[in-house]
Amino acid sequence: MDTESGGRVRARAWGAVVAGGRGFLVGVVGLAGSVALFVTAVVSILLVPVGIGVVTTPWVLTGVRGFANWRRTVATRWCGVRIPARYRPIPEGANPWERCFRMLRDPATWRDLGWLPVDMTAGFVTAVLPAALLLYPLEGFALALGLWRILTDATGGDWWYGFVPVSGQGTALLAGALGAALLVASYHLSPPLLRVHFLLTRAVLGPEEAELAERVRVLTETRRDAVDSSAAELRRIERDLHDGAQARLVAMGMDLGTIEALVEKDPAKAKELLGRARRSSVDALTELRDLVRGIHPPVLAERGLGDAVRALALRLPLETEVDVDLDGRPGEPVEAAAYFAVSEVLTNAVKHSGAGRVWVDVHHANGMLRVTVTDDGRGGARLDAGSGLTGVDRRLGTFDGVLAVSSPVGGPTMVTMEIPCELS
Known part of the structure; x- marks a missing residue:
């Protein structure tokens, strides 16, 4: 039992270290990437009216999407936070104008651009906080071991560690105790804090209620169109059957009745009518085949x-x-x-x-x-x-x-x- 408990403690401690490292990576890369992409995107979009932005904007927005998709990927792999990507498709071979304006009309594009300032501010803070909980205690331990003398001499006054003013060995030991408390806190809080960062990301990048409402509206409209199309198709089939094959079959039945009456009195006329009935049956069969092919081709x-x-x-x-x-x-x-x-x-x-x-x-x-x-x-x-x-x-x-x-x-x-x- 003690071995199992020790294994769980080590695994949890390692999880806290990993969360801190991942948070530091996401924070540093996120800050640099968000600033660079946001500035580049704004400049490129402003240049669209003069033509240059038509060429550059799709490339920049593709980079923004790739950056956002990387964050979605690590959110799922590291914390199990799924952030759906709902980009409208762009046809292959689209010219630069079409590609540019399709991307600019996509609500997901503006959601990505709105996320970049959030990521470089609140996102950066929430990402580096797990790493700070792991690294900041090291300063407290160093102060307790004597670093306070160097820092107070250099500043000519107290050195603040958190809310503790360090001015002597006693307050340095208090700083070390605070560092130990923060280290224990990181053991429990680092993974949840990293998850908070990805939940913030999902809150900005995830689909909005307005988009979901628009989706419902589109589905309702397409369903109505499907019902109308089905009703029109049924009317077309009924009309084709009534005006085509049905009329020919009725005429063929009348010819057969006449043939039955003439077969003994006027064989030649009966033979002529029989040929006409045969042609009517061939025409009716052809129309039925065309009708079936129009419904669902064999x-x-x-x-x-x-x-x-x-x-x-x-x-x-x-x-x-x-x-x-x-x-x-x-x-x-x-x-x-x-x-x-x-x-x-x-x-x-x-x-x-x-x-x-x-x-x-x-x-x-x-x-x-x-x-x-x-x-x-x-x-x-x-x-x-x-x-x-x-x-x-x-x-x-x-x-x-x-x-x-x-x-x-x-x-x-x-x-x-x-x-x-x-x-x-």
């Missing part, structure tokens, strides 16, 4: 998203190159949403871009299904209300996905779609 169900996109490309009148890198299949709803989104974007490229070549890239990385459609057309595509891309944006929003469009006048046009998902 190739998508049987072969997956990659082959379904390749099948789409084969039907295009443009030269199309498809690159697929998927280690598995996303869930069926996500797969269908991605397929129809790609279909709509490709249709827009054929109708409006004047392109001669299209590239489609489909891959999955870091929990995101990313699809990029690029064409060499005239450009000028916009994500405005009423365009086909608006419908694609709504479809992806149902799955917490995003759509980004880069289409300068003169081209090329790049449409990037991202949907968070895991592959089976």
Whole structure:
């Protein structure tokens, strides 16, 4: 039992030393990094109107994010304090203007910038406090051992250690006792004090109530859009069945009734009507197949998203190159949403871009299904209300996905779609 108790005491003492060292590291690195990044970020953002900041700001803000993410990492590893990072995705290949303003419009960017002054002040104090509790007692012990004589001679008066004015050996021993008390306090308080630093960091870097409320609003809106889209899709299916296949089947039934009456009286006429009924059945079957393909293409169900996109490309009148890198299949709803989104974007490229070549890239990385459609057309595509891309944006929003469009006048046009998902 004594051995176990001694082991726990040594482990706790070592934990206090480690907490002090980690706090000192975080405090020193945090102070230097926060000051440098804050000053650089402010200067770079102020230079955005003159153009220089458009190039430098994304690099600086990327550094700020990396610095904040390092703090998130050590908070989780050292104290188990999880600080979520909620940065909006930036499409690959985005031009400097788009990249700059997407980062500046991200609330997480301003939360990071607001955290830097806090980190260089209150954050620095809370970080170095565990180290101070470990190191400050050493001065008290040194005073008790005779250092007080040198310091009082040098200052010509009392030397203050905490609240103890050291002027002789008696008060020096009192300073040593205070140092011992602080050392005992560090044994108990250093790890919790380091955790306080990371809790302060989480309070500033963590998501705010306003952001969570905005998130709820977006989810409510996308859910309403999904319900409206589903109702519209059901009406379209009903209309297509009523005006197409159903009408042909009714006409075929009437022809068969006429054939039954004419088969003995006028075989030639019955034969003619039989051929017309056969053509009606073929047309009805074709319409039903097209309708089923519009609901959920068989190739998508049987072969997956990659082959379904390749099948789409084969039907295009443009030269199309498809690159697929998927280690598995996303869930069926996500797969269908991605397929129809790609279909709509490709249709827009054929109708409006004047392109001669299209590239489609489909891959999955870091929990995101990313699809990029690029064409060499005239450009000028916009994500405005009423365009086909608006419908694609709504479809992806149902799955917490995003759509980004880069289409300068003169081209090329790049449409990037991202949907968070895991592959089976």
